Amino acid sequence: MRLTGPQKILWAAAGFAALAYGALMVFSDRAPVSVAQAAFRPTFTLPDAEGRLRTLSDFAGKHLLMFFGFTNCPDVCPTTLAEVAQVMDDLGEEAANVQPLFISIDPERDRRLGLAAFTAAFHPTILGLAGDAEQTRAAAESFKINFEREEDAAAPDGYMMSHSPALYLIGPDGDWLRQFTYGTPAADILADLQSRL
Amino acid sequence: MLSTLLTLTAPAAFACEIFTVGDLSVEHAWSRATIGADRPGVFYVEVTNAGTTDDALIGIATPAAGMPMLHETVVTNGIASMPHAMSIPVPAGQSVKLAPGGYHGMLTGLTTALNEGDSFPVTLTFEKAGEVTVNVEVLSLRAEGPDCEHAGQ
Incomplete structure (x- = not known):
């Protein structure tokens, strides 16, 4: 089966999304900590x-x-x-x-x-x-x-x-x-x- | 200049005075100036047990406050609280300090404001050695303790 042009683009996008999601999972245990520290602005x-x-x-x-x-x-x-x-x-x-x-x-x-x-x-x-x-x-x-x-x-x-x-x-x-x-x-x-x- | 010298040197002699009862010696008795008499004062001291028997500080009394009590500042999980200390151990051959951030006497119901340069008596009661009365020197609000390195010799 041959993929049409738009199909290739869709598959590529799906692959990229999967990679990005994987990367997010890998780094997620660290990322939120630094984000939270940087954003910690107490108020009163x-x-x-x-x-x-x-x-x-x-x-x-x-x-x-x-x-x-x-x-x-x-x-x-x-x-x-x-x-x-x-x-x-x-x-x-x-x-x-x-x-x-x-x-x-x-x-x-x-x-x-x-x-x-x-x-x-x-x-x-x-x-x-x-x-x-x-x-x-x-x-x-x-x-x-x-x-x-x-x-x-x-x-x-x-x-x-x-x-x-x-x-x-x-x-x-x-x-x-x-x-x-x-x-x-x-x-x-x-x-x-x-x-x- | 002379008055400055007097305020700097005269009080230092009080806190550096050493009092003894039995095998115990008591020194560095000091307090911090207060703002008025409505807030509690504090009492710090150092006790050394030169003997071979453990002893313990079990109470303090003073005409300067209606309700003097022994406390300990304890920091647990980042929270400082100040439970009563029923008894402060003075083990044989060791020194124990009532000092900022640890054991201290809390002088509730001050009869008068404590001003820098004042002194007042505190009677310490030990489980075995009995009682001894010491002169307590009132240091500045910002003092961290008496400087006895060159005094009291």
């Missing part, structure tokens, strides 16, 4: 201490150092904010290109206790954001972080918060770049930032 819409709504686009062009915590936290949060403060001091003039953000996961109480006074005590550049429960949950989900209220009769107001203690670095175009696990020395964070600025 949260009010600052003055009630102005802030979003990621407000900080376009800057690297963001983001931490989710609560101001009643005696150990992890002050330790991390102290490191952020040290990094900001050590960056010198380049600090203008970095915005540290503290997102409260205990927003109601933190607003009552004073969020701005807390962040400013560590470094004047740290901006504190505290939304309502829904805004806070949405921001956390966007950053793929977890937090939880734990009842604790001995704690202030009868509860503590457990939370992801890492610092997150967001690039100037809003891409999630990396996290610094809790306890990363300020010098290491500084060196990483300086290599990017």
Whole structure:
């Protein structure tokens, strides 16, 4: 049997499609991962201490150092904010290109206790954001972080918060770049930032 | 200049002071300045057991806070939580540190704000060695610990 011209084209197209599909299957275990990482742009819409709504686009062009915590936290949060403060001091003039953000996961109480006074005590550049429960949950989900209220009769107001203690670095175009696990020395964070600025 | 020197050197002597009870020596007792008295303070210290018997820190008390308790920061699957530590082991021949990111005292119900340069007493209760009262130095909000390399000798 002889194939007509159009038939040859159709068979060639089918063959190409099969090859392409095979290639897709072969590479599919890798491809979605890199695509997902490249496309991972967390979002948030949260009010600052003055009630102005802030979003990621407000900080376009800057690297963001983001931490989710609560101001009643005696150990992890002050330790991390102290490191952020040290990094900001050590960056010198380049600090203008970095915005540290503290997102409260205990927003109601933190607003009552004073969020701005807390962040400013560590470094004047740290901006504190505290939304309502829904805004806070949405921001956390966007950053793929977890937090939880734990009842604790001995704690202030009868509860503590457990939370992801890492610092997150967001690039100037809003891409999630990396996290610094809790306890990363300020010098290491500084060196990483300086290599990017 | 003189006042700067005083604030830099005088407090360092507090945290570098060594207190002993039985075979235990207790040093580097420090806390972090707080913003007001509404948020809990923290208590860090280092205990060395020079003896041959295991001991354990089982409680802290201080006039600076209504409810001082021992806690441990634990990071599990990327989540930090702060369970109570009923007892902190001080094994024979070893040192244990209450330090940022690990064991610490949580000072809930501060009677007053803790300001840099202040000091306050904390009484530690050990299972076997009994009680010892130490002076706790309040360092800056940004401190990572006392610098005792050239002090307290």
